[in-house]
Amino acid sequence: MDANDFVEIDGSYLEGGGQALRNALSLSCILGKPVRVVKIRANRPNPGLSHQHLHGLDLLRDITNADVVGNVLLSTKVEFTPRTILDNTYRVDTRTAASITLIYQMALPVLLFAGRSSRLIVSGGTNVAFAPPVEYMQQVLLPNLKRFGAGFELKVQQYGFYPRGKGTCQLDVQPVAKLNAGQFMDFGRINLVSGVGFCAGRLPVNIAIDMQQTAQREIHRLWPEQECTIETVKHSPEKTRDNGAGILMTANTTGGVVLGASALGKKRIDGHVLGSEASCQLAEYMRKEICVDDYMQDQLIIYMALAVGRSRMRTGRLTKHTRTAIHVAEQMTGVKFDVTVEPGGQTLVTCEGLGQLNKLI
Numbered sequence: 001m002d003a004n005d006f007v008e009i010d011g012s013y014l015e016g017g018g019q020a021l022r023n024a025l026s027l028s029c030i031l032g033k034p035v036r037v038v039k040i041r042a043n044r045p046n047p048g049l050s051h052q053h054l055h056g057l058d059l060l061r062d063i064t065n066a067d068v069v070g071n072v073l074l075s076t077k078v079e080f081t082p083r084t085i086l087d088n089t090y091r092v093d094t095r096t097a098a099s100i101t102l103i104y105q106m107a108l109p110v111l112l113f114a115g116r117s118s119r120l121i122v123s124g125g126t127n128v129a130f131a132p133p134v135e136y137m138q139q140v141l142l143p144n145l146k147r148f149g150a151g152f153e154l155k156v157q158q159y160g161f162y163p164r165g166k167g168t169c170q171l172d173v174q175p176v177a178k179l180n181a182g183q184f185m186d187f188g189r190i191n192l193v194s195g196v197g198f199c200a201g202r203l204p205v206n207i208a209i210d211m212q213q214t215a216q217r218e219i220h221r222l223w224p225e226q227e228c229t230i231e232t233v234k235h236s237p238e239k240t241r242d243n244g245a246g247i248l249m250t251a252n253t254t255g256g257v258v259l260g261a262s263a264l265g266k267k268r269i270d271g272h273v274l275g276s277e278a279s280c281q282l283a284e285y286m287r288k289e290i291c292v293d294d295y296m297q298d299q300l301i302i303y304m305a306l307a308v309g310r311s312r313m314r315t316g317r318l319t320k321h322t323r324t325a326i327h328v329a330e331q332m333t334g335v336k337f338d339v340t341v342e343p344g345g346q347t348l349v350t351c352e353g354l355g356q357l358n359k360l361i
């Protein structure tokens, strides 16, 4: 392959993390365009491919029967030439606490453009730092993705936490003929605030109850009339024997908006602190009446770029991750994103999508 046949993506641009690599590779697979990603994760303390990125890369190689150069740990440059998209059952065992949801983030858009349904069983971490908790993928990403006419089924077989991982999830993906333009513009009124606080291993259920009480108190302090139901769960030993704790809260509105906010227990776990972190974050989104939360922003960009028609999202200030995702999507697809800050401080992001059709169904 001629050096000029690759689209080159600079992985150090803006955020300089793994997301530029993930988005560039997913789009390469869907568009059938060879890509070269250089300076991978240059702004991270441990640059280059980590386990999560490497397993995701090798998975996409298998899904697309691609030629790959640079698929070794810590590699800072990768060349990837996809051939097709093969529906199948795929298994990945990271043997670490590498984020399962970030591996899914890479493969999901690709499998939506396969000929038939696929299953993806991945072992690693379900709830790890700097990645979507598995509950967020189920309760926030899924309803947001449905706005594009796409979906998935995600089951947790085992939960996995840092440092051992050992979680396992099963993702089933039905392909789509195309993605519809997603509209995230109408906040409406809040009609449901809910959540789940969990703990596992040797951590007592009281930790989850502390999360629940603090989170509910915070929501009621700001919205005294608002019902807020937080479930508390102690994961059974069959689901995991390791210690872990966290909370996911969601707000649903009459405009179909689903916002999520989470917190994850680290070394010293205090349920009240976790409950407060998640509820304050969610309350801020609710107060601003945005339609897409800070983490969903960057995750929707790839779908907006591929959709048929003009997608629109009303969100908060753009994160660096989102600006990076826009940059990568524009380079890979040639589409143009428009970003305007509205008088109320909300940001409006719109994009006339590429109109990518699934050629395999």
Ligand SMILES: Nc1ncnc2c1ncn2[C@@H]1O[C@H](COP(=O)(O)OP(=O)(O)OP(=O)(O)O)[C@@H](O)[C@H]1O
Residues within 6 Å of the ligand: 015, 016, 017, 018, 019, 020, 041, 044, 050, 052, 102, 129, 130, 131, 132, 133, 136, 262, 294, 295, 296, 298, 299, 321
């Ligand atoms: N708490 C969270 N809830 C939902 N999504 C999250 C959360 N934290 C991070 N994410 C998402 O995870 C992704 C992280 O991307 P990033 O590029 O930082 O990862 P990475 O580079 O692979 O990891 P690293 O930070 O190890 O380099 C983004 O899509 C971000 O929106």
